[in-house]
Amino acid sequence: MSYLFPTYARWDVTPSSAKGAWLTDKNGKKYLDFTTGIGVCNLGHAPEQVKDAVEQQLEKFWHTSNLFQIELQEEVAKQLTEASGLDLVFFANSGAEANEAAIKLARKATGRTKIVTFTNSFHGRTFATMAATGQEKIKTGFGPMLETFVYAPFNDLSALKEVLDKETAALMFEVIQGEGGLNEGDQDFLQEASALAREYGALVVIDEVQTGIGRTGKPFAFQHVGLDPDIISSAKGIASGLPLGAIIGRKELADAFSPGSHGSTFGGNPVSLSSAKATLDTVFDDSFLAQVNEKGEKLVKSLKEALSSIPQVKGFKGKGLMIGIELTEEAGPYIAAAREKGLLALTAGANVIRLLPPLNVKEEEIEQAVSILTDAIKEKAYEKTTAGN
Ligand SMILES: Cc1ncc(COP(=O)(O)O)c(C=O)c1O
Structure with a gap:
C-alpha cells in the first residue's frame, strides 16, 4: 500500500546512500548511476x-x-x-x-x-x-x-x-x-x-x-x-x-x-x-569542461566499439556527456536488464537508452558502464531474437 499518487512508474530500487557516481540500495546492492537524478547531480552524489x-x-x-x-x-x-x-x-x-x-x-x-x-x-x-x-x-x-x-x-x-x-x-x-x-x-x-x-x-x-x-x-x-x-x-x-x-x-x-x-x-x-x-x-571552469568533452568522446567511442555490431543497435546520439544509444525497438527492457546488472540508465523517447553520467565520472567508471551495458544489451537482444524464432 502506498500513500503516494501513482504518477511515476517507479523502479524496484530504494536508495539508502549515494556518493560520486555510485548509489547503494537498502539491500546493500551498489549501482553505477548514469542517471544522476535525471541530469541533476552533475558533480556526482554529495560532492x-x-x-x-x-x-x-x-x-x-x-x-x-x-x-x-x-x-x-x-x-x-x-x-x-x-x-x-x-x-x-x-x-x-x-x-x-x-x-x-x-x-x-x-x-x-x-x-x-x-x-x-x-x-x-x-x-x-x-x-x-x-x-x-x-x-x-x-x-x-x-x-x-x-x-x-x-x-x-x-x-x-x-x-x-x-x-x-x-x-x-x-x-x-x-x-x-x-x-x-x-x-x-x-x-x-x-x-x-x-x-x-x-x-x-x-x-x-x-x-x-x-x-x-x-x-x-x-x-x-x-x-x-x-x-x-x-x-x-x-x-x-x-x-x-x-x-x-x-x-x-x-x-x-x-x-x-x-x-x-x-x-x-x-x-x-x-x-x-x-x-x-x-x-x-x-x-564553468574551462579545463573541467574540456574534460567533459574528452570523457564524452571516450564514452561514445567505447560504446561504438562494443555495440555497433548488434543488430538492435541503430546508432549513437548526443554531445558531451548527454549520450543516447538508439535501438530498433523499445529501450525499456534493455535499461531494466542493465539495472539488474548494476548500471542505472534512462530512456529518451521510446527507443533511446539515455546516459547522463556525472560530469566528473572517472575513466574506469566509463569502462565499467560500457561493459555492463554491453552484457545487458547482448543478453536482451539474444533473448528477443531467440523468442522471435
Ligand atoms: C528540456 C526540459 N525542460 C523542462 C523540464 C522540466 O523541468 P522540471 O522537471 O524541473 O520542472 C525538463 C525536465 O525533464 C526538461 O528536460
Whole structure:
C-alpha cells in the first residue's frame, strides 16, 4: 500500500546512500548511476565542495524571502550571466517554473501571445509548459490546452515559415531535445530559425534545463551552434540536487519584469544558491569542461566499439556527456536488464537508452558502464531474437 499518487512508474530500487557516481540500495546492492537524478547531480552524489558550502549556509540562514537583499542571488546571477553572455537572472525552483517565467516574460515584453515550439519537445508539467510541450502523451486527459502555443516539426525550416508571423512572441526550443529522444537541432536550421523569428520581432527562448550547466561540454548547449538567445532557462544541474531554476535574459527585457510582475516564495532560496555557487564554480571552469568533452568522446567511442555490431543497435546520439544509444525497438527492457546488472540508465523517447553520467565520472567508471551495458544489451537482444524464432 502506498500513500503516494501513482504518477511515476517507479523502479524496484530504494536508495539508502549515494556518493560520486555510485548509489547503494537498502539491500546493500551498489549501482553505477548514469542517471544522476535525471541530469541533476552533475558533480556526482554529495560532492564535498558543495556539501561544505551548503553546511556553511545552513549555519547562517535558510530562508528569508525575496523582500531582502540576498547576496548569494547576486553572486550566482553573476556566474550565470558571465557563462551565458546574457545580463539578468530571475530565480525559480524547477525547470518548468523557469520556463513559465520565460513564457510570461516573452509575452509581456513583446505584447504578443503566440509561442512557437517544436514537436517532440519537452518543457515541463505545469499548465503552460505542458501546453508548450510538443508531445501528445504529456497532455492526454487534461482537456483543452492554451491555444497560443503552435507546434512545428523540428529541423524543418519551410514548415516553420508557415507558422512564424508578426503575432509571434517567441520561438522556444531545446538545442538537443532530451526527453523527446536526444534529437539534435541542425546548426543551420537553428540559426536560420532564430534569424527568422527575429525578423518577425519574436524573441528566441532556449530551454537549457537539460542541456545546460556543462552537460554537453559547454556551459550551455546554444554555445555549440552559434546562437544568440534573448532568454535561456536553466534548472536540473544548476544546484547539484537542491531545487533551483533560473532564467537568464537580456537587459532590454528588464522593464517587463518590474516589481510585482512575477515572483516566487521559494525562488532563489539561499540554501539552494549556496549549492549552486559551489557547483558552478567547478562546472564553468574551462579545463573541467574540456574534460567533459574528452570523457564524452571516450564514452561514445567505447560504446561504438562494443555495440555497433548488434543488430538492435541503430546508432549513437548526443554531445558531451548527454549520450543516447538508439535501438530498433523499445529501450525499456534493455535499461531494466542493465539495472539488474548494476548500471542505472534512462530512456529518451521510446527507443533511446539515455546516459547522463556525472560530469566528473572517472575513466574506469566509463569502462565499467560500457561493459555492463554491453552484457545487458547482448543478453536482451539474444533473448528477443531467440523468442522471435
Ligand atoms: C528540456 C526540459 N525542460 C523542462 C523540464 C522540466 O523541468 P522540471 O522537471 O524541473 O520542472 C525538463 C525536465 O525533464 C526538461 O528536460
